Amino acid sequence: EAGVAQSPRYKIIEKRQSVAFWCNPISGHATLYWYQQILGQGPKLLIQFQNNGVVDDSQLPKDRFSAERLKGVDSTLKIQPAKLEDSAVYLCASSLPGQGTGTQYFGPGTRLLVL
Amino acid sequence: QKEVEQDPGPLSVPEGAIVSLNCTYSNSAFQYFMWYRQYSRKGPELLMYTYSSGNKEDGRFTAQVDKSSKYISLFIRDSQPSDSATYLCAMSAPSGTYKYIFGTGTRLKVLA
Numbered sequence: 001e002a003g004v005a006q007s008p009r010y011k012i013i014e015k016r017q018s019v020a021f022w023c024n025p026i027s028g029h030a031t032l033y034w035y036q037q038i039l040g041q042g043p044k045l046l047i048q049f050q051n052n053g054v055v056d057d058s059q060l061p062k063d064r065f066s067a068e069r070l071k072g073v074d075s076t077l078k079i080q081p082a083k084l085e086d087s088a089v090y091l092c093a094s095s096l097p098g099q100g101t102g103t104q105y106f107g108p109g110t111r112l113l114v115l
Numbered sequence: 116q117k118e119v120e121q122d123p124g125p126l127s128v129p130e131g132a133i134v135s136l137n138c139t140y141s142n143s144a145f146q147y148f149m150w151y152r153q154y155s156r157k158g159p160e161l162l163m164y165t166y167s168s169g170n171k172e173d174g175r176f177t178a179q180v181d182k183s184s185k186y187i188s189l190f191i192r193d194s195q196p197s198d199s200a201t202y203l204c205a206m207s208a209p210s211g212t213y214k215y216i217f218g219t220g221t222r223l224k225v226l227a
Contacts (some may be wrong), residue, residue: 004158031213040123042203042217043159056212091158095213102213103149106158 002026004107006092012113018080021110024073025094033104034067034077035091043091049075082114118142121204121218129226134191138204138218141185145206147213148180150189153201153220162202163189194225 005024013019025032030051035043046065048056051072060067064083069075079086089111093104121138128134136150146167151159163178165171165187171178177190187206191198201220207213 040219042119042121042205042219043215044217045214048212048214056214093158102207103161103164104213104215105161106151108156108158111156 004092004094004105006090006107006110008110009108010111010113012115013082014115015084016081018078019082019112020076020078021090021092021112023075023077023092023107025075025092026105029094029096029105030072031095031102032069032075033093033095034075035093037089037091037109039088046077079112082112084114087112087114116141118216119204119206119218122221123219125222125224127224127226128194130194130196132194132225134194134198134223134225136189136191136202136204136221136223138187138206139185140187140206140216142206142208142216143182143185144208145216146209147207148178148187149205149207149215150176150178151203151205153203155200159203196225196227199224 032049034046037043046060047067049069052069067077089109091109092107095102095104119140149164150162153159165178168180168182175192179188203220204218205215
């Protein structure tokens, strides 16, 4: 079974530029999550989708971050404009809803450096 | 006070040692408790999950949950250099969103 795919793996941009990350979840997983992991910290949930609807975006900085999940499969997370403090690893995860804990499976992440 | 507290380490142990990793939490609504392992420059990988209180064993790994103390542990027996990684605890309350709250992670280094 293929895992969660993410691209690009690394991105370096200057502050005020825009950037986009892509995620393809495990086939059949209806729930998709985007997390931000700052160096030395645990992942923090940014947004959660159930199919193509948003169920939790309470910690998404909506003035600069946006995300969409068209057709309920893959998803894109965008930052515009980027700030220095956005330097982090952006992790995508997916799960089958109703599977006990809703166990989340993570992709390899996209490492973003904002200069 | 953070909802989930975890000592960041680093923790260095000799090969073959028993490792104990711990998290405390403040939210009594948490019912699901997970341990993830994260190698450098990789995504977190699920190791163990436990529902409510009790123990769960899988090979060299044992997860314990003490809800009365709001304390969870992961034990690694016969630790190997390949166990060197960051270990993240995560917790969630029973709800439709299964929102995970993660600890900061503990860096573990097993010395050959």
